[in-house]
Amino acid sequence: MSTHKENIRRGHRNQENGATFEKMLGQLFTRMADAELARIAKVPEPLRVLGPGEKGVWRAIYIRGAAMVDYQGTLMGGRAVYLEAKYTRAAKIEQDRVAERQAEAMDLYATLGASCGVLVTFRLGCTGLVPWAAWRRMKELFGRKYLKPEDLAAMGWEISLFDARALCQA
DSSP: OOOHHHHHHHHHHHHHHHHHHHHHHHHHHHHHHHTTSEEEEEOOOOEEEEEEOSTTOEEEEEOGGGOOOSEEEEETTSOEEEEEEEEESSSSEEGGGSOHHHHHHHHHHHHTTOEEEEEEEETTTEEEEEEHHHHHTHHHHHSSSEEOHHHHHHTTOBOOTTOHHHHHHO
């Protein structure tokens, strides 16, 4: 059984690894911009400023229910792109890791013709870009509401975070 301290340590490790994943994505999107393949940017987290704190540091709170899709931009040729990024240390990633508000936004963007997907990484190893339509149909495609690392390769969704052109073709 996990102790409270172990849960806190696990949470910190997950945050650090998630931040590492986002840093890698930032580097990938910079390479894509440099190669004039796309312009994709991180959407800032929804915060409400509470006021000044001590020593010039401002206090703010994260507004969980207002979270938007993580990344948005435009691919070469003019097509809009919306990407949600998910990191997990587990051996599977649950479909409900995309919040309902984010899912509704992705549904709308996809209906309007945008390229939408979920960027998934398992333990900063196996990484893939799951098309939004497939993410929504996970139960139908796999008989379950989660993905495993081997599903990414089997479906041709595995990508390299070092190959900017591969993301445009995924």
